[in-house]
Amino acid sequence: MGLILVRYVGEIGIKGHNRHLFVKRLRRNMRDALKKNGLSGNVWSEGQRILVEVDDTAVEPAIHALQRVFGIASISPVYRVPADVAAMGAVARQIAARLALQPPMTFRIQTRRADKSFPLTSPEINRQVGSAVYEATHAPVDLSDHADVTIGIEVREGYALVFGERIPGEGGMPLGTQGRVFVLLSGGIDSPVAAWLMMRRGCGIIPIHWAQNEVEREKALKNCEQLGRWSFGWEIKPIILDHNELMAPIVEQLREIGEERWTCVLCKRAMLLRAAELAPRYSVEAIVMGDSLGQVASQTLNNMAASSAGIDLPILRPLIAYDKVEIMALARRIGTFETSIQTASTCAYVPAHPLTNADRGRMQEILQRIGYANHP
Amino acid sequence: MGLILVRYVGEIGIKGHNRHLFVKRLRRNMRDALKKNGLSGNVWSEGQRILVEVDDTAVEPAIHALQRVFGIASISPVYRVPADVAAMGAVARQIAARLALQPPMTFRIQTRRADKSFPLTSPEINRQVGSAVYEATHAPVDLSDHADVTIGIEVREGYALVFGERIPGEGGMPLGTQGRVFVLLSGGIDSPVAAWLMMRRGCGIIPIHWAQNEVEREKALKNCEQLGRWSFGWEIKPIILDHNELMAPIVEQLREIGEERWTCVLCKRAMLLRAAELAPRYSVEAIVMGDSLGQVASQTLNNMAASSAGIDLPILRPLIAYDKVEIMALARRIGTFETSIQTASTCAYVPAHPLTNADRGRMQEILQRIGYANHP
Numbered sequence: 168m169g170l171i172l173v174r175y176v177g178e179i180g181i182k183g184h185n186r187h188l189f190v191k192r193l194r195r196n197m198r199d200a201l202k203k204n205g206l207s208g209n210v211w212s213e214g215q216r217i218l219v220e221v222d223d224t225a226v227e228p229a230i231h232a233l234q235r236v237f238g239i240a241s242i243s244p245v246y247r248v249p250a251d252v253a254a255m256g257a258v259a260r261q262i263a264a265r266l267a268l269q270p271p272m273t274f275r276i277q278t279r280r281a282d283k284s285f286p287l288t289s290p291e292i293n294r295q296v297g298s299a300v301y302e303a304t305h306a307p308v309d310l311s312d313h314a315d316v317t318i319g320i321e322v323r324e325g326y327a328l329v330f331g332e333r334i335p336g337e338g339g340m341p342l343g344t345q346g347r348v349f350v351l352l353s354g355g356i357d358s359p360v361a362a363w364l365m366m367r368r369g370c371g372i373i374p375i376h377w378a379q380n381e382v383e384r385e386k387a388l389k390n391c392e393q394l395g396r397w398s399f400g401w402e403i404k405p406i407i408l409d410h411n412e413l414m415a416p417i418v419e420q421l422r423e424i425g426e427e428r429w430t431c432v433l434c435k436r437a438m439l440l441r442a443a444e445l446a447p448r449y450s451v452e453a454i455v456m457g458d459s460l461g462q463v464a465s466q467t468l469n470n471m472a473a474s475s476a477g478i479d480l481p482i483l484r485p486l487i488a489y490d491k492v493e494i495m496a497l498a499r500r501i502g503t504f505e506t507s508i509q510t511a512s513t514c515a516y517v518p519a520h521p522l523t524n525a526d527r528g529r530m531q532e533i534l535q536r537i538g539y540a541n542h543p
Numbered sequence: 544m545g546l547i548l549v550r551y552v553g554e555i556g557i558k559g560h561n562r563h564l565f566v567k568r569l570r571r572n573m574r575d576a577l578k579k580n581g582l583s584g585n586v587w588s589e590g591q592r593i594l595v596e597v598d599d600t601a602v603e604p605a606i607h608a609l610q611r612v613f614g615i616a617s618i619s620p621v622y623r624v625p626a627d628v629a630a631m632g633a634v635a636r637q638i639a640a641r642l643a644l645q646p647p648m649t650f651r652i653q654t655r656r657a658d659k660s661f662p663l664t665s666p667e668i669n670r671q672v673g674s675a676v677y678e679a680t681h682a683p684v685d686l687s688d689h690a691d692v693t694i695g696i697e698v699r700e701g702y703a704l705v706f707g708e709r710i711p712g713e714g715g716m717p718l719g720t721q722g723r724v725f726v727l728l729s730g731g732i733d734s735p736v737a738a739w740l741m742m743r744r745g746c747g748i749i750p751i752h753w754a755q756n757e758v759e760r761e762k763a764l765k766n767c768e769q770l771g772r773w774s775f776g777w778e779i780k781p782i783i784l785d786h787n788e789l790m791a792p793i794v795e796q797l798r799e800i801g802e803e804r805w806t807c808v809l810c811k812r813a814m815l816l817r818a819a820e821l822a823p824r825y826s827v828e829a830i831v832m833g834d835s836l837g838q839v840a841s842q843t844l845n846n847m848a849a850s851s852a853g854i855d856l857p858i859l860r861p862l863i864a865y866d867k868v869e870i871m872a873l874a875r876r877i878g879t880f881e882t883s884i885q886t887a888s889t890c891a892y893v894p895a896h897p898l899t900n901a902d903r904g905r906m907q908e909i910l911q912r913i914g915y916a917n918h919p
């Protein structure tokens with residue numbers, strides 16, 4: 168059987184009495200990640216580490232899956248040996264061989280003693296295991312962070328864990344520990360990235376897509392699938408609502424009074440109002456949007472203020488200060504870019520000249536004229 | 544005189560008829576950056592580029608200053624020569640020498656013809672200038688992105704610009720093009736980073752600090768100074784308000800009814816309400832906070848919902864989905880980390896067990912009991 172060592176992020180470590188709940192949730196999400204990737208294995212805590220045991224052939228695919236579990240700082244394939252320096256040296260030599268350690272490559276040994284009763288100190292273990300590796304490889308020792316290979320040893324009661332790689336985890340918080348949120352999900356690039364950022368920070372997401380046509384609906388659903396590859400311990404079940412039903416009457420009324428330029432502001436507003444209405448039924452505590460300030464002419468502070476006025480739920484805009492290039496780079500990494508850039512079926516309601524500087528007082532007037540007077 | 548070529552970010556390029564305003568603002572901010580760093584020089588547009596002319600000795604400090612101007616994609620020290628291939632070749636050899644180009648280092652020439660009437664095509668220019676550089680250096684040509692040195696040529700009417708380095712700019716949008724915002728600025732790590740992110744995205748910031756003691760006040764003011772090193776075309780003038788005056792009565796009332804655990808939620812709420820009141824006077828369109836979901840036990844969605852309920856201005860939380868390690872790395876780069884981590888004088892009002900799961904209905908009850916019934 169193959170063993171994998173998982174370190175969780177420092178932020179989980181400082182959660183005081185909530186910590187065990189965070190770690191429990193993390194283990195559950197890790198189990199779900201294994202299962203959804205067709206792997207079976209055991210997951211348990213030892214001290215401040217989580218260990219995963221899988222078939223030897225499943226170590227690489229398991230690590231690959233765990234890299235998409237939020238809350239993990241780093242991952243190491245690891246060997247468990249008796250708490251005995253000769254045994255540690257032997258497995259360290261094996262690791263060195265597997266990593267093709269040879270001059271002019273350099274190496275170092277780093278020991279952490281969880282079991283303080285072990286007869287040798289950490290520097291003594293480093294020296295003895297280092298000698299064993301040096302004899303086998305003749306690679307020079309470099310005690311700095313620049314060493315090409317760092318072999319880590321954790322000495323515990325009765326055994327030691329030895330590893331040669333540290334594969335970065337995705338960071339963030341265990342999904343499901345930070346409540347649940349709606350995400351207004353279009354078929355475009357930004358909203359799936361906003362969704363992913365909130366997932367990484369620990370939120371279970373419920374996407375809401377306002378379907379206007381089949382093309383964008385399919386893109387949104389495909390992106391939900393891609394986001395599902397990162398969502399462990401939580402099933403993403405999108406809510407599909409009818410955009411035409413929402414907007415057709417408002418747009419007609421705006422046309423009648425010659426104020427089509429208000430369409431986009433009032434559309435966002437209508438979506439937010441409806442989402443806020445649905446929130447209690449889904450135990451949702453915030454609404455997430457893909458807004459990035461100034462990315463298009465209508466994403467101004469004034470327009471945001473108008474469309475969200477009176478919405479009685481926090482509106483979270485994790486991309487508010489991101490540049491487009493940063494958002495695109497993230498979308499590529501998440502796996503939603505390909506779908507999002509497919510030919511867009513543009514919105515049927517966008518007016519020729521959308522407002523860029525909505526005044527909230529003026530909006531109330533417009534709402535009154537089209538018969539939405541007592542809207543918040 | 545030394546010449547510097549500045550490329551602005553693509554997002555400015557797609558602003559349609561607003562583009563000239565963005566570029567004008569960018570030039571103004573660049574001039575301010577030179578001035579505030581004790582440099583004098585000329586700044587003007589040529590096609591889709593901005594050129595800066597300064598004393599030869601001022602080229603390096605000017606580039607250093609321009610790296611802190613938002614909206615710039617990249618910067619190159621550049622030579623202007625007549626539109627003549629021999630002249631381009633001669634200056635390309637100079638640049639190669641300055642960059643110590645020699646085998647086994649590789650190079651390539653990349654030409655962009657803004658003047659399509661020039662008799663040679665771009666590939667022909669690349670070839671002829673490349674030969675000149677090869678003869679002088681014997682460095683091999685590599686046409687891929689992996690070339691060690693890329694010498695760029697922009698051919699314009701009557702002259703050419705030749706450069707060998709591309710120094711990355713900070714990206715973002717020209718400061719002042721995206722409205723102005725209040726930032727609730729404490730003495731801690733997060734809020735200055737939130738402020739900087741909104742500045743980078745084009746907002747002029749007005750920090751509000753609620754002073755409770757001299758230590759935190761000084762830290763906040765020092766961080767304003769550091770942020771000022773990035774704020775060109777906009778003076779940062781912090782507003783200092785009295786935190787004790789704001790909170791002492793509320794805390795006393797909460798104590799009387801045995802509900803101190805509500806202190807932090809109602810404190811944030813009081814600060815937001817006061818900021819929203821002040822907003823029109825300062826033409827401010829949003830309030831920026833340093834909230835990062837789950838970073839401390841009280842930064843929950845429920846607490847955010849309670850403290851911001853009824854605030855009639857967008858609340859922007861650019862750090863909402865950031866990990867602490869990312870925030871700290873940014874703080875270091877911005878220059879606010881050192882000050883922020885200095886011994887904190889902790890808040891005098893923090894209760895033993897702050898609420899982590901504020902219910903808004905319950906909050907209304909509490910507000911009623913302490914006599915703030917008709918608060919939004």
